[in-house]
Amino acid sequence: MNSRAAILNRIAKAGREPTTSVIAPQSDQSGCTHATLDTHTPDTDLWQRFTQRLKDNGITSRQCRDAAEIPTCVADLANITTSNPQRVCIAPHAMFQDRDWNTAGVSEMHYGSWKTGDGVAVSHARLGIADSGSLVLASGEDSPTGLAFLPEIHIIALQRNSLVATLTDAMVRFAEWKNMKRNSLPRAINIVSGASRTADIAGKIVHGAHGPRKLCVVIYDNA
Amino acid sequence: MHPETHHFSERSKRAAQDKDLQDALEGLATGFVARRKDAIADCAHFEALRNQGRDIRTRTCADLERHLLSFEAKAEQAGSRIHWAETGDDACAIVEKICRDAEAQSIVKGKSMVSEEIGLNAHLEASGYAVVETDLGEYLLQLRGETPSHIIAPAIHLSEHQARATFLKSHDTLNPKRDLGTPETIVGEARALMRDKFLNADVGITGANFLIAETGSAVVVTNEGNGDLSATLPKVHIIVTSLDKVVPTLGETSILLQLLARSATGQAMTAYTTLFTGPRHSTDLDGPDACHIIIVDNGRSDILASDAAEVLNCIRCGACLNHCPIYTTVGGHSYGWVYPGPIGAALNPALLDLASTRDLPDASTLCGRCEEVCPVKIPLPKLLRQWRAKDYARRQTSRKKLAIMAWAWMAKRPTLYALWASVIARALKSRHGAHHTVPLAKGWTTHRDFPASEGQTFQAQWRRAKKKARPS
Numbered sequence: 001m002n003s004r005a006a007i008l009n010r011i012a013k014a015g016r017e018p019t020t021s022v023i024a025p026q027s028d029q030s031g032c033t034h035a036t037l038d039t040h041t042p043d044t045d046l047w048q049r050f051t052q053r054l055k056d057n058g059i060t061s062r063q064c065r066d067a068a069e070i071p072t073c074v075a076d077l078a079n080i081t082t083s084n085p086q087r088v089c090i091a092p093h094a095m096f097q098d099r100d101w102n103t104a105g106v107s108e109m110h111y112g113s114w115k116t117g118d119g120v121a122v123s124h125a126r127l128g129i130a131d132s133g134s135l136v137l138a139s140g141e142d143s144p145t146g147l148a149f150l151p152e153i154h155i156i157a158l159q160r161n162s163l164v165a166t167l168t169d170a171m172v173r174f175a176e177w178k179n180m181k182r183n184s185l186p187r188a189i190n191i192v193s194g195a196s197r198t199a200d201i202a203g204k205i206v207h208g209a210h211g212p213r214k215l216c217v218v219i220y221d222n223a
Numbered sequence: 224m225h226p227e228t229h230h231f232s233e234r235s236k237r238a239a240q241d242k243d244l245q246d247a248l249e250g251l252a253t254g255f256v257a258r259r260k261d262a263i264a265d266c267a268h269f270e271a272l273r274n275q276g277r278d279i280r281t282r283t284c285a286d287l288e289r290h291l292l293s294f295e296a297k298a299e300q301a302g303s304r305i306h307w308a309e310t311g312d313d314a315c316a317i318v319e320k321i322c323r324d325a326e327a328q329s330i331v332k333g334k335s336m337v338s339e340e341i342g343l344n345a346h347l348e349a350s351g352y353a354v355v356e357t358d359l360g361e362y363l364l365q366l367r368g369e370t371p372s373h374i375i376a377p378a379i380h381l382s383e384h385q386a387r388a389t390f391l392k393s394h395d396t397l398n399p400k401r402d403l404g405t406p407e408t409i410v411g412e413a414r415a416l417m418r419d420k421f422l423n424a425d426v427g428i429t430g431a432n433f434l435i436a437e438t439g440s441a442v443v444v445t446n447e448g449n450g451d452l453s454a455t456l457p458k459v460h461i462i463v464t465s466l467d468k469v470v471p472t473l474g475e476t477s478i479l480l481q482l483l484a485r486s487a488t489g490q491a492m493t494a495y496t497t498l499f500t501g502p503r504h505s506t507d508l509d510g511p512d513a514c515h516i517i518i519v520d521n522g523r524s525d526i527l528a529s530d531a532a533e534v535l536n537c538i539r540c541g542a543c544l545n546h547c548p549i550y551t552t553v554g555g556h557s558y559g560w561v562y563p564g565p566i567g568a569a570l571n572p573a574l575l576d577l578a579s580t581r582d583l584p585d586a587s588t589l590c591g592r593c594e595e596v597c598p599v600k601i602p603l604p605k606l607l608r609q610w611r612a613k614d615y616a617r618r619q620t621s622r623k624k625l626a627i628m629a630w631a632w633m634a635k636r637p638t639l640y641a642l643w644a645s646v647i648a649r650a651l652k653s654r655h656g657a658h659h660t661v662p663l664a665k666g667w668t669t670h671r672d673f674p675a676s677e678g679q680t681f682q683a684q685w686r687r688a689k690k691k692a693r694p695s
Binding site for chain 2: 002003004006007008010011012013014015053056057092112113116129131132133134139140141143144145146148149150166167168170171172174175179181182183184185186187188189190191192193194195196197198199200201202203204206208209210211212
């Protein structure tokens, strides 16, 4: 008997009967189970909560009217000036293409994956989560995962209509993000809720353990 | 990691006298405990989340075969390769073979308690591979040749001074006069050294906090981001995890994640929570070419069939450690194996054996704090009592059993019992008020005198006093 069969056989023999749940999660039509908890709040409170949570998580945020203003916000958040030039790696996302980065002061930039020497990276979030002040990124041809972990400063753009209330609201949506060809989720879905940090030296929280020392969000209205 | 659970008694005595350790453990109350309290005060529905969490874990373990098979099917569909390992040695051999096939020169590794349990680093190093722990706490321990003392903060026992001294000693090619005066400079040095390791590694090994059956994904939670770098930059990603980590759906995983972060570090969400599903897609700009998931049993399927099965509901947040009066006094190393604190005391006898871990269930005041703070409401005091009862039954010699049977026989016969008690009471009478030695009571009289009896049993004295008081 191979290991797989032996293990599964022992589990089957354990003969534990499925029990009825005390608080039954509900299944929707996609077969996806989600919480019955009423954690939703009215939309008016959602933005307030989200911005407060971003602040609690040490995430700096900027709001702009439309996507054309993203380069200016990026330069501002990363403090890019002529005396402080920084190379910016930008995800090849449609919202970032054909923008006037140069005029905004971002003269050294490239689209694609992070390269040694890139101090700043810009990604685009699929969702924001109000309850926890989190941003959700998903890997793909317009979103290299490394951008979230390799630069000193990571800036994430979030479209205003992409905010959900809770982590559960966000996660049940992941099932819709399946790649048609492989019928599976994106390779990496990153739920980012702050800059890289560690408390491994005598319990003191230090930012920039391995990944970004600073995390920023640019929230823009629909283009 | 070689178990040394039978040394609990000596180790805990030493730990209680260790000033550095006591200082470090004092920080738990102001750190993890206070932050968890604030996070829960800020989450009105936390109790409802706990009930759901317990429910999700109980139902999943009750139908584990189905969820594991579903996970396997989805993960393979996503391009992951699934390996099943009955024992720790099997798992280590599988990892070694993957590394060999990948012609790996260097390996980076994220924190994984299962890999500690199976002794993966020692196995790979003995096979000639260079493995670098990338979690800062684990890296410090690797340099010092130590083992983790906490489930989520492995180097909690080390002071800032000890961390600095370790770097000065181990990073001996750097300027010995460099500034390492603050936690920031120590972290900065680790970051710079580790960056090279990440960029040049051939294989990245991580654990998994959860496996999602609905999508075939592995969830990895870190604050440092080291797990993500280990899983993204090398060409091969190996996930070493155990079969109890499976969760049926995305929605249910979201409930457990909310419980995990708040209970562990007092955050609404950990800095990085990532769902990994298979290797890179053809259009992806980064990510590994291959993803292997090793599902380790190592005794868990037997636990599932036992009366200790609830211990498998654990989501490894470490809250029971932080709130345990014993753990916070003796630290994690006293427990002698990977899993310390109340969860270790309940799990280790099941994963190892009761004979070598018998002191651990006793290392509890049964105050119940562990159960109160457990995000999935594992009845830890009940499980510890179960182990105590089993150990008691196991240790009874036939002589002791006979003595107890004789006592029980006599206790059921009041006249005979009173006669026997009066003989003993007379024998223990002494003019000096106490006995220095008493036959069969060396355990007592070695440390203190045994009080002398009045010469009569209480009942006899009562009868006499009553008779005296009665009017004639």
